[in-house]
Amino acid sequence: MTERIERELWLPATPEAVWEAVTSDGWLAEHVTLDLRPGGDAQFDSGGLLRSGWVEDVAIAERLTFWWAVDDEPASRVELRIDAHGDSTRLRVVETRPLDVLDLIGVPLPGAGGANYGPALVAA
Amino acid sequence: MSDSRPEHRVRGPRAGSAAAHSSDDRAGAVFGALSDPTRRALLAAVAEHPATTATELASQLPISRQAVLKHLNALTDAGLLGRKRSGREVRYEFTPAALSDAVDWMTAVGAEWDERLAMLRGQLGGGTGAQAIGAAPRSRHPH
Numbered sequence: 001m002t003e004r005i006e007r008e009l010w011l012p013a014t015p016e017a018v019w020e021a022v023t024s025d026g027w028l029a030e031h032v033t034l035d036l037r038p039g040g041d042a043q044f045d046s047g048g049l050l051r052s053g054w055v056e057d058v059a060i061a062e063r064l065t066f067w068w069a070v071d072d073e074p075a076s077r078v079e080l081r082i083d084a085h086g087d088s089t090r091l092r093v094v095e096t097r098p099l100d101v102l103d104l105i106g107v108p109l110p111g112a113g114g115a116n117y118g119p120a121l122v123a124a
Numbered sequence: 125m126s127d128s129r130p131e132h133r134v135r136g137p138r139a140g141s142a143a144a145h146s147s148d149d150r151a152g153a154v155f156g157a158l159s160d161p162t163r164r165a166l167l168a169a170v171a172e173h174p175a176t177t178a179t180e181l182a183s184q185l186p187i188s189r190q191a192v193l194k195h196l197n198a199l200t201d202a203g204l205l206g207r208k209r210s211g212r213e214v215r216y217e218f219t220p221a222a223l224s225d226a227v228d229w230m231t232a233v234g235a236e237w238d239e240r241l242a243m244l245r246g247q248l249g250g251g252t253g254a255q256a257i258g259a260a261p262r263s264r265h266p267h
Contacts, residue, residue: 005237012249013248022244093241
């Protein structure tokens, strides 16, 4: 078992339509606030469940990588990838827990606390 | 932000473990600790013989006691093993909590994505279901 979730979905829609759907309110959370630039703030509010995080990487209608966490839970990293193949568009989702990722890229682990899983850490 | 994070979330195994394998055969990883076949064998041996020592394990496996200790430390850091001192010896026990924590996370997070993808399919159409990567590709989609 790996602490990694991977899914893919083919949709009869354009990458732009898929991008619009996955970044709009109601998909990642009821209310989504994304500052679409590296290091930008991200808030995912579903009433009882509030996740906050930040944007690692973004290319409109192609990819969005962000980190999110509930309160003091460990943050996880989400990659959304969108690519067109003919009339179909593929959406790929990968969610991983951070230590897995950090271990792979050999970044020294910081102390405990979601605040440490910030842009500076990945830039390091 | 939290003082209550279990140790296995704070300390992880070091590079060289997970990085040496493709994502496909990183099966069994709790933060990469189980990506190493020797560590999996060690974990199985400890689970089978609770309260075992590094010396006993080294006699069962074709690796040195020093190498056994190194792997036991990685497994302990990942929260998969607990140490108990008894006299001059350190005995190891399998602590499956880290494993079930990982399973719980994967189950909950996987279900969330399945729900979101089903919603998206309803919204944008498409007859193909969400699938885990690695499942047989649909022939009508070129690669």
